Amino acid sequence: MAVAEFELEGEKLLTIEEESQWSIVWKRFRKHRLAVAGSILLIIVAVACFAAPLVAPYDPLELIKAENGQILRNDAPSTTHLMGTDNIGRDVFSRLLYAGRISLSVAFIVVAVSLIIGVLVGGISGYYGGFLDDIIQRFVEFLITLPLLPLLLAFSALMRDVTVPGLPREWSSAVIISIILIVFGWMSYTILVRGMVLSLRNQEFAEAARALGMGDAGIIIRHMIPNSLAPIIVSATLGLGGVIILESALSFLGFGIQLPIPTWGNMLNEYQNDMWTQPAKVFYPGLVIFICTLAFNYVGDGLRDALDPRLKK
Amino acid sequence: MIIVVFLSTLAIYILLNVAPGGPLSGIRLNADVKTRVSDADIARLKAYLGLDKPLALRYTTWMLGTDWMGANWMYVGLGRFEQARLNKNGDPVVTTDRTTGETTVETETFRFWVDPGTALYNPGYELWVWGAANGEEEVKVVVETTTGNEITYETLPVFIADTVRVKPPASEAEPKDLATKGVVLSQEGNLVVIQDLNGNKYAVRHTDATQFIFPNGEAPARPEDGTWVNISWLTGADGLLAGWAGYHGDPNGNGSFGVARLDFGKSWRMSPGQPVSGLIMSRLGNTLVLMSLATVLSIVIGIPIGIYSAVHQYSRTDYAVTTFSFFGSAMPVFWFGLMMILLFSYMFKQWNLPFLPTGNVTSVRIEADGSLLAALGAVPGSLVDRMVHLIMPTAVLSLLYLAGWSRYARSSMLEVLRQDYVRTARAKGLVERFVIMRHALRNALIPIVTILVFDIAGIFSGATITETIFGYPGMGSMYFQALGTNDWPVVMAFLLITAILVVIATLVRDVLYTIVDPRIRFS
Numbered sequence: 001m002a003v004a005e006f007e008l009e010g011e012k013l014l015t016i017e018e019e020s021q022w023s024i025v026w027k028r029f030r031k032h033r034l035a036v037a038g039s040i041l042l043i044i045v046a047v048a049c050f051a052a053p054l055v056a057p058y059d060p061l062e063l064i065k066a067e068n069g070q071i072l073r074n075d076a077p078s079t080t081h082l083m084g085t086d087n088i089g090r091d092v093f094s095r096l097l098y099a100g101r102i103s104l105s106v107a108f109i110v111v112a113v114s115l116i117i118g119v120l121v122g123g124i125s126g127y128y129g130g131f132l133d134d135i136i137q138r139f140v141e142f143l144i145t146l147p148l149l150p151l152l153l154a155f156s157a158l159m160r161d162v163t164v165p166g167l168p169r170e171w172s173s174a175v176i177i178s179i180i181l182i183v184f185g186w187m188s189y190t191i192l193v194r195g196m197v198l199s200l201r202n203q204e205f206a207e208a209a210r211a212l213g214m215g216d217a218g219i220i221i222r223h224m225i226p227n228s229l230a231p232i233i234v235s236a237t238l239g240l241g242g243v244i245i246l247e248s249a250l251s252f253l254g255f256g257i258q259l260p261i262p263t264w265g266n267m268l269n270e271y272q273n274d275m276w277t278q279p280a281k282v283f284y285p286g287l288v289i290f291i292c293t294l295a296f297n298y299v300g301d302g303l304r305d306a307l308d309p310r311l312k313k
Numbered sequence: 314m315i316i317v318v319f320l321s322t323l324a325i326y327i328l329l330n331v332a333p334g335g336p337l338s339g340i341r342l343n344a345d346v347k348t349r350v351s352d353a354d355i356a357r358l359k360a361y362l363g364l365d366k367p368l369a370l371r372y373t374t375w376m377l378g379t380d381w382m383g384a385n386w387m388y389v390g391l392g393r394f395e396q397a398r399l400n401k402n403g404d405p406v407v408t409t410d411r412t413t414g415e416t417t418v419e420t421e422t423f424r425f426w427v428d429p430g431t432a433l434y435n436p437g438y439e440l441w442v443w444g445a446a447n448g449e450e451e452v453k454v455v456v457e458t459t460t461g462n463e464i465t466y467e468t469l470p471v472f473i474a475d476t477v478r479v480k481p482p483a484s485e486a487e488p489k490d491l492a493t494k495g496v497v498l499s500q501e502g503n504l505v506v507i508q509d510l511n512g513n514k515y516a517v518r519h520t521d522a523t524q525f526i527f528p529n530g531e532a533p534a535r536p537e538d539g540t541w542v543n544i545s546w547l548t549g550a551d552g553l554l555a556g557w558a559g560y561h562g563d564p565n566g567n568g569s570f571g572v573a574r575l576d577f578g579k580s581w582r583m584s585p586g587q588p589v590s591g592l593i594m595s596r597l598g599n600t601l602v603l604m605s606l607a608t609v610l611s612i613v614i615g616i617p618i619g620i621y622s623a624v625h626q627y628s629r630t631d632y633a634v635t636t637f638s639f640f641g642s643a644m645p646v647f648w649f650g651l652m653m654i655l656l657f658s659y660m661f662k663q664w665n666l667p668f669l670p671t672g673n674v675t676s677v678r679i680e681a682d683g684s685l686l687a688a689l690g691a692v693p694g695s696l697v698d699r700m701v702h703l704i705m706p707t708a709v710l711s712l713l714y715l716a717g718w719s720r721y722a723r724s725s726m727l728e729v730l731r732q733d734y735v736r737t738a739r740a741k742g743l744v745e746r747f748v749i750m751r752h753a754l755r756n757a758l759i760p761i762v763t764i765l766v767f768d769i770a771g772i773f774s775g776a777t778i779t780e781t782i783f784g785y786p787g788m789g790s791m792y793f794q795a796l797g798t799n800d801w802p803v804v805m806a807f808l809l810i811t812a813i814l815v816v817i818a819t820l821v822r823d824v825l826y827t828i829v830d831p832r833i834r835f836s
Contacts, residue, residue, distance in 0.1 A: 145819055146321065147811040149777060150792060154329060154804055157796040245645050249778060252647045253793060268648065279655050286648025294643035301639075 028306035035302020038295035045292060049100030056094035060262060063089040074278055083284050087274055092281055096288065099262035102174060103289075106257070107243040110181045111236050117182070118189025119232065123220045125190065126197030137194070140187045148184060152246065155180045156255040173258040177250060181243060192235055196228030230307035234300050241296035248289050264289045321812040322572075326372050329805070337364070337799070362581070375578075375805070378571030440507055441478040441487075441494045442517050447471045452516045454506050455499035469506065471516045478526040493517070577806035582798040583791070589806045592791065599674055600775035600787035606707050607776075608768050611714035616761065618715075619722025623730065623757075624749055634719055641716020650709050650782035657705060670702050672784030706783040710776055714768075721764055726757040759830045766822045770814035774807070 030036060048055050057080075058064065064072045064085050071089040075081055083092035125136040156177055163172045200206060201224070209219050225232075244264075250256030251265025259266055264285045271281040337355055359365045366374075406419040450471045456463045472492050487494070493515050495507030505517045519525075570576035577589035584592055622634035654671050661668035667685035670676065676693040680686040691698040729735065730753055738748045775789030784790070788807065795803035 142317070142320065142324070145317075145812070145815050146325070147774065147808070147815055150774070150808055150811055151325075153777065153792070153796055154808060157799075157804075158329060241643060245643075248645060249647060252645075253778065253781065255796065268651070272651065275651065275655065276659060279659070282648075282651055282655070286645060286651065289645045290643055290648060293645070294639065297639055297643050 025306045029302050032298075032302035032305055034298045035305075038298035038302070042292065042295045042299065045100065045288070045295075046104060049097050049104055052094075052097040052101055056091075056097045058091040058094040060090060060095045060098040061260070062091070062094075064091055065089075074274065076278075077280055083280060084278060086271065086278075086281060092271075092284065095262050095267060096264070096284060099264050099267050099285070100288065102257065102261055102263045103244060103247060103265070104292075106174060106178050106181075106247050106263070107240050110178050110185060110243045110247075111239045113178075113182045114186040114239070115189050115232065115236050117186040119193050119225060121186070122190035122193030123197055123224055126194035127201060127216065127220050127224060129198075129201075133194075136190070140190055143184070143187050146184075149246075149249070152180060152184060152250060153253065153255055156250050160255065160258070170258070170260055173256070174261055177247060177256050181246060185239070185243065188239070189232065189235065192231055193225070193228055196231065197224045200224055200227050233307060234304045237296055237300035237303055241293035241300070244289060244293050244296070317816050318813050321816060322376065322809055323372065325808050325812060326375060326805070327368065329801075329808075330368060330371070374571065376571050376573050378574060378576060438480050438497045439494065440497060440505070440517065441481050442472055442474050442492050442507075443476040443490060444472050444474040444492045444517075444523075446492065447473045447518070450516060452504060452506060453499075454514065467514065469514050469516045471504075471518055474517050474519045474523045476524040476526065477517070477519060572806070572809060577809075578802040580800055580803055582800040583795055583803055589802050592803060593788070593806060593810075596775075596786055596788050596791045597773070599785065600780070600789065601772060603703060603706055603710070603780070603785060603787060604772040604775060606703065607710035607714060608772060610707065610711040611718050612765070614711075615715040615718025616722045616758075619719035620726050620749075620754060620757065622719065623723045623726035626727065631723075634723065638716040638720040638723075641713055642720070644713065644716075646709065646713055646776075646778050647782055649713070650705075650779055653705050653709055654782070669705055672702075672782075674702055674786055675699055676702070702785075706779055706785050709783075710779050718761075721761055722757070725760045726753065729753045729757040732756075759826075762829055763822045763825055766818045766825060767815070770811070770818040773814055774811040 052060075064075070064081070066072050072081075072085050073089045074087055075085040075089075077084045081091050081093065083096065086092055086095070121136060125133045159176050159180070160173070162176060163169055164175050167175060197220070206219060206223055209223055214222070247256055248263065248265030248268070251263050252269045254266075254269055256265055257263045259270065267285040268282060268289075271278070271285070275282050337358060356365070364371070407416050408419060409416045448471060449468050451466055452469050452471075454465050454467050454469075456465070474492075493507070493509070495509040495513075495515060498506045498508050498514065500506070505519070506514055507517060508514050572578075575590065577593070579585075580587050580589050580592055618634055622628075622631040625631055657669040658671045659668075662683065665683065667688045668683065669685055670680065675698050676686060676691070678693060680691075686698060686701050689697055689701065691701060735748060735753050738752045739745070743752075773788065775787040775792075777789035777793050779785070780787045780789035781793045791803065792807045794800075795807065
């Protein structure tokens with residue numbers, strides 16, 4: 001807290017200027033330059049992707065035609081087509097922006113839902129303890145021992161043919177991949193929240209809340225979860241990077257989100273065949289995945305330093 | 314631990330089979346307009362592959378095999394025995410070495426002896442049956458022919474067997490009170506169809522009261538390390554599996570010994586009809602070489618780097634190391650691999666530098682001029698050839714693992730350096746190097762050892778993405794191909810092996826913890 005000096009009637013007085021929790025966090029976060037750079041970059045990427053219809057120079061499905069009316073296939077990068085056109089004549093840069101929309105939303109949705117499940121299950125498990133806790137923990141431990149990537153691959157391969165009722169057919173794979181990633185992704189948050197709640201459960205403020213007649217649900221939601229927010233935010237930020245990589249790995253291998261929905265992963269898969277003639281097309285989608293994940297990791301690292309200096313390594 | 318392994322096999326099996334779509338979903342997806350697969354085709358395929366059976370039965374047969382169903386005794390345990398390979402006339406097959414003139418008798422190895430049920434019902438075995446005739450019944454008769462199995466339904470006289478003698482020695486005189494005798498044709502549940510020398514067929518039904526006399530006593534005394542277990546409570550007339558006993562003797566030849574006896578069944582698509590275990594063995598060696606090389610390299614380089622950067626925290630080297638490990642953890646391995654191929658195989662070729670092969674484990678033919686292989690004069694299949702092919706996948710994997718290892722080592726060392734005993738060691742005036750080597754490092758390695766155990770599990774299962782990108786024929790790329798071609802027996806085998814290895818690794822890690830760190834005690 002900043003100490004300001006005031007002159008009052010010739011005497012020096014020390015007054016403490018009150019600062020809110022979040023402004024302290026913001027101050028600490030600002031010191032981590034790479035984290036700040038990462039968050040700026042992420043904001044730019046996210047805005048560009050989510051505002052793709054406004055930002056993108058072309059429609060992602062439009063076949064670009066040259067002046068002579070021929071479709072421009074495999075055009076080299078130029079000022080009009082920043083990353084060239086692909087083998088059926090679509091603008092790669094525009095596709096990259098539209099793909100980012102899917103990749104980023106899948107990452108956000110997966111992390112958000114896993115977080116909700118994880119916080120609820122972990123909160124209940126840690127707060128009530130006993131038999132319920134034992135069962136939940138054994139189950140979580142069991143899920144964690146299962147090999148993640150092979151299982152994800154197997155499930156997405158199994159469910160390639162499944163359509164979600166009420167959705168256009170091409171969107172099914174995006175929904176199913178998100179569900180699979182959630183099913184295998186909530187455990188780490190559960191463990192985290194359970195640990196936090198266990199340590200908070202018997203502290204004075206929790207006892208006080210109980211003494212004041214607050215219900216269990218109220219204590220968990222009003223006291224336990226806000227108090228364990230710092231590590232949750234950090235691990236969710238790091239989790240975003242992880243989900244982007246996992247989703248694009250699945251899509252790259254052909255078991256993830258299926259075309260015609262473009263994602264960074266399946267763009268890589270699609271353009272892999274033209275790698276020898278058009279290396280740039282393989283380079284950019286991967287570069288975006290890499291940079292976004294890196295940015296999420298740095299932002300997570302910065303948040304860890306800012307939110308809880310004790311966690312700093 | 315066995316319970317956990319059992320649970321994980323059960324969970325994996327159920328999850329994969331209950332998931333919407335099921336194992337055959339990909340077949341429909343891959344089929345184009347010309348090869349449209351109808352619902353009837355899928356149903357037929359399911360019946361062929363045994364997928365129409367109840368899930369519990371499928372799991373049981375997947376784990377324990379089909380050979381014991383309908384039998385009252387099961388051989389539990391691993392065994393192996395050899396016997397001379399016999400030709401059609403029943404004589405041993407003898408081969409002669411042309412250069413030395415030595416003759417050798419060919420032997421066949423049976424990994425696992427089958428149960429008396431199968432021994433009893435092995436087609437071709439002679440049975441002597443005592444008991445009473447019990448009218449006639451329509452019975453399914455399966456006759457093995459060279460083109461396949463011929464299935465007919467015939468009305469045959471049925472005998473309820475009191476005593477069955479399996480494979481009576483030819484020297485022994487035939488007892489007079491014999492009800493019937495003959496050679497086994499086929500079996501369905503507890504009903505065996507036999508045929509005598511005149512070509513007459515009979516059906517013999519055995520009950521729980523039936524006595525079996527095997528060539529070596531009650532149950533055949535067969536190989537080492539196992540026991541015979543009476544499972545009539547499971548397969549007998551009132552047993553849990555009584556109604557399912559018909560599954561035994563699958564006419565399509567899909568019977569197996571079950572994964573519990575290391576028989577993973579037969580591949581559907583990758584090498585149709587061949588045992589999955591053979592496929593795995595052909596891939597395992599490559600994966601072991603690649604993964605152990607990458608793991609050893611990354612540990613040998615990564616741990617010292619991490620330790621050094623922790624000791625010199627906030628130095629320039631430390632920043633370089635942390636940046637590197639951040640990059641490594643954010644790097645999508647598929648893209649990294651592609652970029653490596655692009656640089657070392659494609660760009661190097663453009664720049665007239667010795668370029669690397671893009672994939673595979675050896676060259677098929679002598680490489681083009683200008684490649685590193687041609688420069689080294691490597692013969693396809695030679696050691697140099699193999700090593701050059703290993704360069705890129707190993708480099709990709711090692712660099713990624715290196716990032717992880719240096720991060721673990723650094724954080725673990727930082728943790729230790731903050732401890733009181735390190736401060737004490739410094740306070741009593743020890744040389745800094747001694748403090749680090751003797752006091753800090755040894756304790757910092759404790760968590761690292763335990764992470765290492767988990768990597769050993771990964772050494773066997775390989776790296777799916779890296780192996781796929783470099784076309785490296787290992788376990789990981791086998792898994793990818795199996796998924797792509799819907800070869801579910803291979804997928805299941807891979808998942809099972811990986812899951813078991815992880816469970817074993819967890820156990821070993823817990824035990825190692827108590828050994829390397831005496832502060833931890835299990836209550």
